[in-house]
Amino acid sequence: MKKKTTTQTNPMEALLQKAPFARVKKNADIEAIIISLSRKNVLFDIGAKAYALLGEKELKEISTYLPYLKEGQTAHVRIIAEESKEGYPVVSMRKFFEQGKWEILKGKKDKEEEIEVMCGEYGKGGVFVDFMGIRGVIPKIQLTENFLNNPEKLSGQKIKVKILEVDEKKNRLVVSQKVAALNISQKQLHEEFEKIEVGKTYKAKVLGVSEFGIFCEVAGVEGLIHISEISWEKVMSPSGYAKVGDDIDVAVVEKNTQDLKLNLSIKRLTLDPWEKIEETYPQDKEVEGEVVRQERYGYFVRLTPGVEGLIHISKLTGKENLKMGDKIKAYIEKVDKRSRKMSLILTQKEKPVTYR
Numbered sequence: 464m465k466k467k468t469t470t471q472t473n474p475m476e477a478l479l480q481k482a483p484f485a486r487v488k489k490n491a492d493i494e495a496i497i498i499s500l501s502r503k504n505v506l507f508d509i510g511a512k513a514y515a516l517l518g519e520k521e522l523k524e525i526s527t528y529l530p531y532l533k534e535g536q537t538a539h540v541r542i543i544a545e546e547s548k549e550g551y552p553v554v555s556m557r558k559f560f561e562q563g564k565w566e567i568l569k570g571k572k573d574k575e576e577e578i579e580v581m582c583g584e585y586g587k588g589g590v591f592v593d594f595m596g597i598r599g600v601i602p603k604i605q606l607t608e609n610f611l612n613n614p615e616k617l618s619g620q621k622i623k624v625k626i627l628e629v630d631e632k633k634n635r636l637v638v639s640q641k642v643a644a645l646n647i648s649q650k651q652l653h654e655e656f657e658k659i660e661v662g663k664t665y666k667a668k669v670l671g672v673s674e675f676g677i678f679c680e681v682a683g684v685e686g687l688i689h690i691s692e693i694s695w696e697k698v699m700s701p702s703g704y705a706k707v708g709d710d711i712d713v714a715v716v717e718k719n720t721q722d723l724k725l726n727l728s729i730k731r732l733t734l735d736p737w738e739k740i741e742e743t744y745p746q747d748k749e750v751e752g753e754v755v756r757q758e759r760y761g762y763f764v765r766l767t768p769g770v771e772g773l774i775h776i777s778k779l780t781g782k783e784n785l786k787m788g789d790k791i792k793a794y795i796e797k798v799d800k801r802s803r804k805m806s807l808i809l810t811q812k813e814k815p816v817t818y819r
Contacts, residue, residue, distance in 0.1 A: 491542045492541050494540075505525060509540070509552065521556055540558075564596070577625055578638070579621055592624070598634075605637075611707055624640050625647075656684050660715065662715065665682070667679035668710055669710075669711060675701075679713060685723070714729075744795050745795065747794060748794070752766040753765050778808055796808045
């Protein structure tokens with residue numbers, strides 16, 4: 464008596480054997496349910512328990528998306544062949560690959576879940592990252608403290624981040640390594656943001672310094688002291704006023720409710736020296752100052768921090784030989800409070816004929 468031989472059928476083949484052939488039209492767009500999911504095969508229910516297979520070319524890309532797909536999930540597919548060699552329709556997930564990843568990002572942001580990104584080069588905007596072909600950025604102040612001073616060390620690393628902004632129309636993705644590492648929730652951030660009041664003074668932690676300002680954190684909320692808000696005097700480099708790790712006092716100038724950020728100021732913690740400029744520096748008053756800047760049209764002299772006067776080149780003989788850092792005496796010629804300008808005449812033994 465002959466023994467019956469048994470052959471093992473894999474789960475995919477078993478499903479296909481049970482499924483009826485589907486009558487579909489090429490290029491039809493449909494919503495399909497993922498029935499089976501692996502690197503080798505993806506099987507869809509395209510209606511009435513009729514099944515279809517993912518095309519071989521796209522199977523090569525599926526591994527990138529596997530962490531974000533699951534059996535039972537609905538996906539938008541297109542019929543690219545009415546019948547494969549196995550006799551079943553073949554579908555494409557190209558539209559999902561192009562748009563579905565944005566939906567994944569939106570879902571992750573709404574649920575405050577982490578995603579894994581590949582870090583690229585570091586530029587002015589921060590550390591550039593890649594998520595399934597979408598280019599995003601981690602702003603420098605959204606890095607953990609160990610990478611703040613050396614953000615370029617992240618290049619080539621895969622890290623966990625949380626999404627701060629995602630906008631498909633603008634092709635914009637902003638993520639945070641710090642929020643993921645510290646497990647900061649948007650609810651907590653909103654609560655802290657609401658507590659902060661415009662016009663009040665707070666302690667801020669300096670997270671970074673750039674050519675256009677100082678990045679800070681106030682009670683966990685991100686803020687920027689723009690270069691124009693650092694001092695009443697002209698600021699050439701913000702790095703001369705703060706360094707990473709410093710704790711400084713700041714005034715809150717404005718709250719940006721759209722992205723939960725603060726506009727901060729250091730200079731507004733002190734009185735504006737131009738507020739009573741005409742009383743402090745009346746016309747004809749002799750003053751002392753330091754030559755701080757030379758322009759083609761003359762020399763700027765600092766009288767006090769935030770107050771500079773110009774000795775125009777037309778008021779000079781050419782024999783003065785002024786140098787940066789020189790301490791000089793001059794007369795107040797004119798003060799324009801509205802435009803914050805002051806003209807000076809260099810003190811001589813006698814006032815020049817051109818002085819009025």
